[in-house]
Amino acid sequence: MxxxxxxxxxxxxxxxxxxxxxxxxxxxxxxxxxxxxxxxxxxxxxxxxxxxxxxxxxxxxxxxxxxxxxxxxxxxxxxxxxxxxxxxxxxxxxxxxxxxxxxxxxxxxxxxxxxxxxxxxxxxxxxxxxxxxxxxxxxxxxxxxxxxxxxxxxxxxxxxxxxxxxxxxxxxxxxFFLKADAMAGENALDIESAENNPTDEGSDVELNIVKGQTLHNMVTLWMDATMELGYDFEPTFLIAHKLYAKGLISYPYLYQNGIPGNVYDSMRRDFRMLEHNAQYGHMAKEVGWLSTRNTFHNSETPYNGHGIVTTGLHPTDLSRDEERLYNLIVKRVFEAFSPDENEYQKKSHSKRKSCKKAG
The missing domain is CATH 3.40.50.140 (Rossmann fold)
Known part of the structure; x- marks a missing residue:
């Protein structure tokens, strides 16, 4: 053989x-x-x-x-x-x-x-x-x-x-089995029960809801692309998946907008590459350290997806539409990882406590 x-x-x-x-x-x-x-x-x-x-x-x-x-x-x-x-x-x-x-x-x-x-x-x-x-x-x-x-x-x-x-x-x-079984049964009582007790189809997706600006997911990216670029959902979806396939962004999940710890660690290394972005690079230079407000809680799993982040690769040979959507994602990455006023205050307080102990 x-x-x-x-x-x-x-x-x-x-x-x-x-x-x-x-x-x-x-x-x-x-x-x-x-x-x-x-x-x-x-x-x-x-x-x-x-x-x-x-x-x-x-x-x-x-x-x-x-x-x-x-x-x-x-x-x-x-x-x-x-x-x-x-x-x-x-x-x-x-x-x-x-x-x-x-x-x-x-x-x-x-x-x-x-x-x-x-x-x-x-x-x-x-x-x-x-x-x-x-x-x-x-x-x-x-x-x-x-x-x-x-x-x-x-x-x-x-x-x-x-x-x-x-x-x-x-x-x-x-x-998935249970949903398929319920649909196949065509049980009127089940349908009535579902109507009387509506559930969110995304309820089994663990969302990390945070204060301040969050990372994009596919839904919020589409909303921004509609308002700022005039894109409908289908072209936004297709362009986002092309950017993912080219290795420029993470997979564009529909709902999740937090990130697991390993992705945050990667962003700490890759963030400086964004300083070379022609449109928003100046924003990266203004970020001294990355906010952790978008990181997952302990109970969350990466298999339900995470927010859209850049990967550290420098984009080349993008179409005009791809470049515009990529820059929209870059802008949100800067905003989501920029520490807010409360985080700056906490960090300053922590530094003062460290200095007192050292003194």
Missing amino acids: TEKTLVTVVTSNRFMAETIARAIDANTYHEGYYYGNGYAVTWTNGEIIEAEYKRGEKFVMNSGQDMRQMYAHHFNFRMRNYDALLGWEKSKADEAQLSIIKALWAKSSAVVNAMEPTFEGELAFLNLYWYLRMPVTVRRAWLSRLRKRIIINAVEKGTCSPDKHEKWLAGELVN
């Missing part, structure tokens, strides 16, 4: 694939993937495989299965095929790309899940995995920022806290 030595990285689009491939020296382009240094980097063009809940089969927790296996047990998987009545048909490009992914998968000793760092990204990969039904070692590369060092570590080692990631994913899958 031929030993499998290839490691295949699967991500959601070619923009991300190109950035990842460049970081791990997989620089030779083939139709549908990049190759080199023992890696193949390919992409799905979104959620290429769809999942449909098995109607009539009640959701049951099975202690003999992990949550991924339970997901496979309760859903059917098929290649996406939009309703022809709406004008869409199954794409031949999808079929060709899926064939490439399957061929690379078959040659791989391990597959790296580098889909978008969201629960939706997890589902997209699970759908693909259970559709192919080709068991293989899987590592999760959770790439909220596309920097070379981060990419290499994630591709080689997977998530830095696999136990925490598994716990988070299991909880999200249970919620």
Whole structure:
């Protein structure tokens, strides 16, 4: 039997694939993937495989299965095929790309899940995995920022806290199962109950609400882009994801606007690069130290996302629209990390106490 030595990285689009491939020296382009240094980097063009809940089969927790296996047990998987009545048909490009992914998968000793760092990204990969039904070692590369060092570590080692990631994913899958089960049941009483007891769909997303200016999330970025640049949501969303794929900003999550401690530590190193920004660089020079008001509370998890930050890379070859949105993000980063008056007072008080003790 031929030993499998290839490691295949699967991500959601070619923009991300190109950035990842460049970081791990997989620089030779083939139709549908990049190759080199023992890696193949390919992409799905979104959620290429769809999942449909098995109607009539009640959701049951099975202690003999992990949550991924339970997901496979309760859903059917098929290649996406939009309703022809709406004008869409199954794409031949999808079929060709899926064939490439399957061929690379078959040659791989391990597959790296580098889909978008969201629960939706997890589902997209699970759908693909259970559709192919080709068991293989899987590592999760959770790439909220596309920097070379981060990419290499994630591709080689997977998530830095696999136990925490598994716990988070299991909880999200249970919620997903319950929602799918309720929808499939079409129970009028459940609908009435939901109407009488409305819940916020984002309630399971842990938000770090702070006083003063916060970092952008996708929603607030869109609002600012609408007011200041005249952009609608769709172009704002697409441009933000291009900036992420180019490694210039962190992943633009919808709701979260706080950051975990490791991202704050990175910003302390990367912040000075923003002094070279042509439009707002002067603001960076005025910030002596970075405010911690946007950092996570202890109970928060990075797997629900974090606020949009820059990555320390200097932008080049941006389109005019990309440059304008990037500068809007840079401006908010400066504002969010600039200490407010209360923080300055606390720091001054702390210094005075230290001086008294030293005296």
